[in-house]
Amino acid sequence: MLIKLGGRGVRALGAVSPRPFIGRIATDPARPGPTEIWLARDAGDWPAGFRAYVCAAAAAHDAAPPDSYVLDPAFSYLGAGDVVRIDPAHQAIHALYRRHARTNALLVTERCNNYCVMCSQPPKDRDDSWLVDDLMQAIPLMSPETRELGITGGEPGLLGPRLVELVAQLRDCLPSTAVHILSNGRTFAAGDLAQHLAGLRHPDLMLGIPLYADVPEVHDYVVQARGAFDDTIRGILNLKRHGVRVELRFVIHADTYAGLPAFARFVARNLLFVDHVALMGLELMGFARTNLEALWIDPLDYQVQLRAAAETLDRAGLRVSIYNTPLCVLAPDLHRFARASISDWKNAYLDDCDGCALRARCGGLFASSVLRRSRGIARVSLG
Amino acid sequence: MTELHPRFAGRAAFAPPADYRLLPCRFLALDDHRVVVTNEVGEHVVMTRDQLRTFAGRTLATCEPLYRELKAKHFLFDDESRAALDLLALKVRTRRAAVARLTGLHIFVVTLRCDHSCHYCQVSRQTEDKTRFDMTPAHADRALELVFASPSPAIKIEFQGGESLLNFALIRHVVIEAERRNASHRRDLQFVIASNLTQIDDEILEFARDHRIYFSTSLDGPQDLHDANRPLRGASSYRAALDGVARIRAKLGPEFVSALMTTTPASLPRVTEIIDEYVRLGFHSIFLRSLSPYGFAVRTRLVRGYDITDWLAFYRRGLAHILELNRRGVRIREELTALLLGKMFSPSGTAYVDLQSPAGIAIGALVYNYDGKIYASDEGRMLAEMGDHSFCLGSLDDQTFASVMTNDTLHGMLEDSLPESAPMCSDCAFLPWCGADPTFHQATQRDVVGHKAFSAFCAKQMAVLRHLVTLLEDDPEAARILRSWI
Amino acid sequence: MAAALTDGAIQVVLDLRVYRLTAIQKTAYRLADRVTVVLGVIAGELAPGGDQLPATLQFKPGTSEPAAREVARQFYQELLDQELREQIADQTNAVRTLILAHAFSNADLIKRGDRGERGE
Numbered sequence: 001m002l003i004k005l006g007g008r009g010v011r012a013l014g015a016v017s018p019r020p021f022i023g024r025i026a027t028d029p030a031r032p033g034p035t036e037i038w039l040a041r042d043a044g045d046w047p048a049g050f051r052a053y054v055c056a057a058a059a060a061h062d063a064a065p066p067d068s069y070v071l072d073p074a075f076s077y078l079g080a081g082d083v084v085r086i087d088p089a090h091q092a093i094h095a096l097y098r099r100h101a102r103t104n105a106l107l108v109t110e111r112c113n114n115y116c117v118m119c120s121q122p123p124k125d126r127d128d129s130w131l132v133d134d135l136m137q138a139i140p141l142m143s144p145e146t147r148e149l150g151i152t153g154g155e156p157g158l159l160g161p162r163l164v165e166l167v168a169q170l171r172d173c174l175p176s177t178a179v180h181i182l183s184n185g186r187t188f189a190a191g192d193l194a195q196h197l198a199g200l201r202h203p204d205l206m207l208g209i210p211l212y213a214d215v216p217e218v219h220d221y222v223v224q225a226r227g228a229f230d231d232t233i234r235g236i237l238n239l240k241r242h243g244v245r246v247e248l249r250f251v252i253h254a255d256t257y258a259g260l261p262a263f264a265r266f267v268a269r270n271l272l273f274v275d276h277v278a279l280m281g282l283e284l285m286g287f288a289r290t291n292l293e294a295l296w297i298d299p300l301d302y303q304v305q306l307r308a309a310a311e312t313l314d315r316a317g318l319r320v321s322i323y324n325t326p327l328c329v330l331a332p333d334l335h336r337f338a339r340a341s342i343s344d345w346k347n348a349y350l351d352d353c354d355g356c357a358l359r360a361r362c363g364g365l366f367a368s369s370v371l372r373r374s375r376g377i378a379r380v381s382l383g
Numbered sequence: 384m385t386e387l388h389p390r391f392a393g394r395a396a397f398a399p400p401a402d403y404r405l406l407p408c409r410f411l412a413l414d415d416h417r418v419v420v421t422n423e424v425g426e427h428v429v430m431t432r433d434q435l436r437t438f439a440g441r442t443l444a445t446c447e448p449l450y451r452e453l454k455a456k457h458f459l460f461d462d463e464s465r466a467a468l469d470l471l472a473l474k475v476r477t478r479r480a481a482v483a484r485l486t487g488l489h490i491f492v493v494t495l496r497c498d499h500s501c502h503y504c505q506v507s508r509q510t511e512d513k514t515r516f517d518m519t520p521a522h523a524d525r526a527l528e529l530v531f532a533s534p535s536p537a538i539k540i541e542f543q544g545g546e547s548l549l550n551f552a553l554i555r556h557v558v559i560e561a562e563r564r565n566a567s568h569r570r571d572l573q574f575v576i577a578s579n580l581t582q583i584d585d586e587i588l589e590f591a592r593d594h595r596i597y598f599s600t601s602l603d604g605p606q607d608l609h610d611a612n613r614p615l616r617g618a619s620s621y622r623a624a625l626d627g628v629a630r631i632r633a634k635l636g637p638e639f640v641s642a643l644m645t646t647t648p649a650s651l652p653r654v655t656e657i658i659d660e661y662v663r664l665g666f667h668s669i670f671l672r673s674l675s676p677y678g679f680a681v682r683t684r685l686v687r688g689y690d691i692t693d694w695l696a697f698y699r700r701g702l703a704h705i706l707e708l709n710r711r712g713v714r715i716r717e718e719l720t721a722l723l724l725g726k727m728f729s730p731s732g733t734a735y736v737d738l739q740s741p742a743g744i745a746i747g748a749l750v751y752n753y754d755g756k757i758y759a760s761d762e763g764r765m766l767a768e769m770g771d772h773s774f775c776l777g778s779l780d781d782q783t784f785a786s787v788m789t790n791d792t793l794h795g796m797l798e799d800s801l802p803e804s805a806p807m808c809s810d811c812a813f814l815p816w817c818g819a820d821p822t823f824h825q826a827t828q829r830d831v832v833g834h835k836a837f838s839a840f841c842a843k844q845m846a847v848l849r850h851l852v853t854l855l856e857d858d859p860e861a862a863r864i865l866r867s868w869i
Numbered sequence: 870m871a872a873a874l875t876d877g878a879i880q881v882v883l884d885l886r887v888y889r890l891t892a893i894q895k896t897a898y899r900l901a902d903r904v905t906v907v908l909g910v911i912a913g914e915l916a917p918g919g920d921q922l923p924a925t926l927q928f929k930p931g932t933s934e935p936a937a938r939e940v941a942r943q944f945y946q947e948l949l950d951q952e953l954r955e956q957i958a959d960q961t962n963a964v965r966t967l968i969l970a971h972a973f974s975n976a977d978l979i980k981r982g983d984r985g986e987r988g989e
Contacts, residue, residue: 115391117387117391214451214455215451215454215455216397216399216463216464216466217394217397217398217399217445217463218394218397220397221392221393221394221396221397224391224392226397226463227463227464229464229466230464230465230466233466233469233470234466234469237469237470237473262451262452262455265455266455268728268730269426269456269474269728269730270470270473270474270730272730287388287391290388291387291388291391293385294385294386294387315866315867315869404960404964405957405960405961406961406964406968407961407962407964407965407968408957408961409954409957410950410953410954410957412950423965423968435953436953439953439956439957439960468964468967468968468971469971471968471972472968472969472971472972473972475968475969475972476972476973479972479973806895806898807895807898807899810895810951810954810958834898834901836898836899836900836901836902836903837901837902
């Protein structure tokens with residue numbers, strides 16, 4: 001199921017707010033409020049006291065209160081508890097949080113101090129501090145029963161103290177929600193950011209930090225930044241020194257796959273204290289598309305290196321996962337490391353997947369994978 | 384390979400500077416044309432002598448695979464990146480951290496009495512005289528005070544003899560008393576009974592099961608060899624051991640009993656038979672030990688019955704056989720090899736007391752003898768039986784854990800025998816994988832350091848480690864099996 | 870290289886511009902199970918100073934000429950290795966101290982802007 005998280009999708013029925021606003025989708029007329037957005041079943045169904053009103057039905061209605069909108073069918077998945085940002089001037093709506101998604105990713109900035117050759121979300125160098133402002137408002141509206149939230153960028157570490165504020169907000173509003181921050185770790189190398197983050201004593205926090213090689217020249221090339229390897233290593237050491245959990249993430253592509261075994265040996269020797277290592281298939285988005293010819297390698301062609309790395313890490317006692325790779329492409333002895341890791345909104349299965357014996361356990365593919373398809377994709381039948 | 388989009392820089396833009404600097408390392412000839420180089424924390428690289436000269440002369444090209452290997456394993460660094468120094472410092476600290484958790488192994492010699500009359504035995508007595516050769520409960524209680532005064536989070540109490548089960552009453556007392564004390568200390572507490580299993584009965588088995596006690600027994604190989612080594616009046620020691628092993632496995636589970644073999648001159652031509660015997664009896668591990676130079680073994684000149692070179696041939700043949708068994712799918716590993724591989728590949732090294740730096744004496748193990756004397760190592764008490772009391776740290780009657788660990792003689796021995804400052808050891812490539820054995824050198828050279836050119840300990844370490852490095856380098860299948868033992 | 874075996878000994882002269890004294894001494898120690906190396910004395914007389922150091926490789930009675938020559942070869946081989954060890958130690962002693970100091974302190978080893986600091 002592919003869904004559209006944001007974009008043009010609301011048409012005003014009357015007067016609108018001049019600025020974008022954030023609210024929670026509500027379906028209980030007895031519980032209005034200044035941050036609740038009424039989801040109308042029919043046009044004309046406008047109970048009083050809500051911040052705004054959205055309605056799937058196209059018919060206009062004279063009596064529509066201010067901030068009433070017709071919702072594009074692409075957003076019909078929205079339901080009670082979801083948190084959205086509505087930007088009337090651009091007729092835009094963005095789902096910041098979906099109550100029933102397995103995981104939600106909160107975009108905190110699009111700025112980055114790396115420029116990875118395969119970046120799926122290419123950075124934009126502009127002031128986007130409003131993103132965090134929005135999230136600070138949105139977080140109190142999220143359900144305390146939320147299992148996991150991701151913080152993603154750009155590079156969240158560039159927010160500095162604001163990142164600490166954001167995580168404090170998460171800890172206070174959603175104390176039983178696991179928080180996973182995707183960061184390159186560089187901003188934790190020096191100064192006291194790691195210490196401050198650790199000082200929050202968030203009950204379930206993990207930083208996912210990419211490391212692409214055992215030597216600086218290769219890592220720095222992949223992330224297109226000299227000195228990045230040193231910063232990232234020191235960031236990891238600093239975070240662990242202060243007791244923050246760290247996951248290493250290695251994206252496998254034509255420029256990195258040959259170094260997998262050496263990377264694994266390096267981690268087993270130097271970074272044995274990390275909490276998890278994810279070996280990840282390439283998502284064909286962003287710069288990975290730009291550099292498709294240079295970066296593409298069929299996962300079938302790196303199984304030897306992948307097995308060597310997984311074995312080395314596993315024997316060293318590290319938790320190892322293989323992400324973003326359908327089971328039919330993985331050697332059977334590696335299936336135990338495979339995890340269904342692709343977010344629902346960009347996850348897809350192919351026609352070949354229908355009737356596949358492994359389908360229930362398989363994470364499927366990125367929707368973007370249609371660009372290049374492994375020779376190994378095939379329906380698996382048992383026996 | 385296709386190029387990246389022009390907005391990205393190619394690999395060349397990130398190439399390291401040609402000029403690099405060496406990190407601390409040591410080398411040693413592996414064979415006629417190759418050397419093995421290790422760094423401060425025991426990572427290693429094998430290279431030719433020519434490559435060594437190029438590397439040390441700082442002219443190795445950055446495009447060479449050897450350059451990348453040396454850089455990743457922290458043998459060199461350059462001005463572009465100093466992360467290697469941070470990581471090396473952390474690895475040094477990790478390897479040294481074990482020293483601070485002092486004394487995890489506590490050996491209680493509950494009796495010297497024994498029903499066997501083994502030729503190689505170092506200490507035992509065949510006697511009924513319990514008063515002279517059994518440990519008293521009062522000494523055992525004092526010993527437990529020392530045990531729980533040690534800061535180690537994991538504590539193993541091992542009962543030895545003589546035949547330890549001849550004084551089962553004291554074992555029972557120590558186990559119950561240790562568990563009582565541990566209710567507040569909360570250490571990871573483990574018990575092991577070293578025994579020939581002749582005395583085992585249902586009462587002992589039930590007690591062992593209820594208190595999760597492990598057994599370690601002697602098994603020297605096939606019956607004729609075992610029984611010749613270990614005479615038991617009117618019975619077969621081999622039969623008794625096998626019977627005991629079967630009963631422990633049935634009552635407690637297979638993991639609760641392991642076996643240890645002693646190599647004698649009679650063992651030397653029979654290593655494959657010995658290993659096959661272990662496999663046949665369902666053991667997954669064997670320790671191909673060399674004969675120790677202590678006790679009756681020296682007195683009876685048994686230790687000169689074979690040279691260390693004979694043992695090395697025995698070990699090499701044995702290891703080859705074990706690797707072949709593994710290739711055929713049989714699960715068995717050799718323990719000395721596994722210990723050394725742990726030293727080579729694990730960031731924290733291994734806890735094996737005989738291969739530590741500083742030496743494992745007292746830091747790794749303390750021995751409480753039947754007579755209340757405290758020794759810094761098991762071999763140290765055997766040396767005392769030969770009249771050399773160098774490793775005696777006083778008596779349970781008047782010592783505390785603190786007084787034992789701050790003993791001047793002990794500190795002198797630890798400091799003197801430190802491999803990092805010992806001649807030959809200090810620039811040996813195998814230093815990070817080796818350790819000090821002051822007891823061995825005191826026994827053989829009357830000096831805790833010893834001249835390593837004359838040391839059988841050194842000769843053995845050098846030969847075994849050269850053999851392992853060569854296997855890892857030249858035999859990929861053996862390397863895969865060996866690495867699976869770590 | 871080595872002269873003939875005479876009276877159970879081989880006389881050699883070592884060039885102190887090539888091998889430093891510590892390397893020669895460590896080599897002599899390492900080969901002690903095979904040969905006793907007497908440094909700086911010829912026929913009971915103290916050798917004169919300078920760049921040349923005479924050394925006597927004294928073998929056990931009954932050592933054959935080929936066996937002695939083999940040990941002499943090993944002596945020179947070991948001497949080369951030992952000299953190289955000294956060179957490596959010279960190059961790395963400072964950085965070793967730095968690493969050990971950092972390992973047992975809680976301070977950060979590398980401060981920003983410290984990249985030009987030399988470890989030699």
